Amino acid sequence: MNPCQECGEPSVITLAYGPHYFCKKHFLHFFEKRVRKTIRVNRLIEPKDKVVVGVSGGKDSMATLFLLQKILGKTISLHALMLDEGIPGYRDKAIAKAVDGCEQWGIPYTVAKHQEEVGYSTTEVFQKIQENPKLGSSCGYCGTFRREILNRKAIEMKATKLATGHNLDDEMQSVAMNLFTGDLFRLARLGPRSGNHELEGFVPRIKPLYECPEKEVMAYANLAGIPHYSDECCPYSWMAKRNHFRKAINDLEANLPGSKFALLSSFRQLKPMLAKEEFRQKANLQKCVQCGQVTTQTVCGACKLIKRLNESTGKNEAPSHGAGLLVPAIKRGKKLTCATTKGYRPTERGRSFPHGETDEPLVQIQ
DSSP: OOOOOTOSSSSSSSTTTTTEEEOHHHHHHHHHHHHHHHHHHTOOTTTOOOOEEESSHHHHHHHHHHHHHHTTTTTTTTEEEEEEETTTTEEEEEHHHHHHHHHHHOOOEEEEEHHHHHSSSSHHHHHHHHHOGOOOOHHHHHHHHHHHHHHHHHTTTTSSSSEOOHHHHHHHHHHHHHHHHOHHHHHHHHEEEEEETTTTOOOOEOOOTTTOOOHHHHHHHHHHTTOOOSOOTTTTTGGOOOHHHHHHHHHHHSSSHHHHHHHHHHHHHHHHHHHHHHHHHHHHHHEETTTTEESSSSHHHHHHHHHHHOOOOOOOOSSTTTTHHHHHHHHHHHHHHHHHHHHOOOOOOOOBBBTTTTTSOEEOOO
């Protein structure tokens, strides 16, 4: 076992891209220092900001909420916003963890339900897609609805910033996805913050974990004792196109540690060149004629998707409790845990291995 590089005590975690070896105390310090720097360098938060944090109950959003409270709790106002997509046996358990954390830390929270906000739960959307596959993937609907609801609710709460738990892995997957689809506008919008105070109808979004690899977020949440949901992933996540990019980038990182940070560096160099595309598209921003949300089109994406669902034929009844969970899992043929969707394989020693690897983990917790 390698000693901690800071104090010489036995290390509890190894970061292969350094390599770095840390004891519990110095890993927590290392992680928090990185988040502080991300907030400071990118000017994510200002004194007296009212920050609404999108909280799912998972490790990323709970770590974000915990860190903002710890680092800036005395200078800003925090409010947790939890979205219930309507997936029995999954989201209700995750929200319970989020509520536990908020009550433990004294942070006010609000729960908004997809069914009440847009007229459809994700389970109902999935049922309609089963009846009419041409409707697409439930992930496309869920993501669009989630972004629209988060922004709308943040406006109602008079938030000055909307924080999300997006980590380095999430962002680099998005970079790759937009590169492969040739979507320069979406690519240009990526980064630790988006939007500005002058853009009416859009709350600026910030990502404090922007430079934190996902496995390190998992390690931090566990070592810091942050309550979070860590059982099975979303039962519909096998449908996501993102899974292919996640696997490809994780494979690169497994064989070439530091690849995710290298991709981040390349994107940062491209960002100034993409700014022209972002500015051109911003000039076309307008309010959706149906709901009033900011969009680049006459009708926003959320309203278009709702119309597609309304026009689709088939049953309107939601499946019985839990029924929506069974079909995806059976179709996939395996249990939907982090091992199958994100490449983690925890062992009896508490180690977190990248997908398909058995010897040297990228993040190893002794």
